[in-house]
Amino acid sequence: MFTCTLFLSLISYLFTLLLAPKARADDMSSSSYRLFFGNFNITSGTKTSASYNVTDTVGQTAPGQYGLANNIVKAGFQYIYPLDTFSFKISPTSINFGSLIIGSFSTASQTMEITSVGAGGYSVTVAEDHPMKFQTNGTITIPDTLCDTTCSETTAAAWSNTSKYGFGYTMTGDDVVTGFSGGTNFKQFADKSLGESPQVIMTSPHVGTKRHGVLTYKINVSASQQTGNYETAITYNAIPGY
Known part of the structure; x- marks a missing residue:
């Protein structure tokens, strides 16, 4: 055989x-203070009750995805959070x-x-x-x-x-x-x-x-x-x- x-x-x-580093909408600082702005919209944040959790951004003038070959901006609406690794x-x-x-x-x-x-x-x-x-x-x-x-x-x-x-x-x-x-x-x-x-x-x-x-x-x-x-x-x- x-x-x-x-x-x-x-x-x-x-x-x-490829994981991007943390990015902020604005970061203003001096030797004695630092201010972090999460967005430039009317409002944003986390809303909760006994039965739900919601995060939102409100008031974006032109929501949508915009991009070039090496840059993408996702403006005005939430994208899926990483819930796991x-x-x-x-x-x-x-x-x-x-x-x-x-x-x-x-x-x-x-x-x-x-x-x-x-x-x-x-x-x-x-x-x-x-x-x-x-x-x-x-x-x-x-x-x-x-x-x-x-x-x-x-x-x-x-x-x-x-x-x-x-x-x-x-x-x-x-x-x-x-x-x-x-x-x-x-x-x-x-x-x-x-x-x-x-x-x-x-x-x-x-x-x-x-x-x-x-x-x-x-x-x-x-x-x-x-x-x-x-x-x-x-x-x-x-x-x-x-």
């Missing part, structure tokens, strides 16, 4: 989180497929959890450093899958034919992008060594707490595949929106 031992090294996560978790942080059998699918999964508190929601992207490479000869690879007919890093398709070889993935869970059909369709990973852009696998325009996704890897090798150890690295980017 032909077997192929494969190791998949994973970068657990890399998230981009942004976080991204993934488990396990490494995958070992063990010995592979010719013409037989092997799968393994990772679960990710994201909490995003910004008004702009979040997105999660994924990419591979390169196709699965033979550890002692980087020119020998397990190719990215083409699925049963054709698929790519941007287009998912069914992959159930065991005579179709390669390496790919599918997604299930919360806020998963369309195309995976509940885990029955697969894609190639975007290949960073070819300059391909990381692909979005989860996204939402809304605040989300403990949103879960499951990425399932799938691999199949042919009889002509060189035996030995293969590996690649997968990079996740979890990006908050504000």
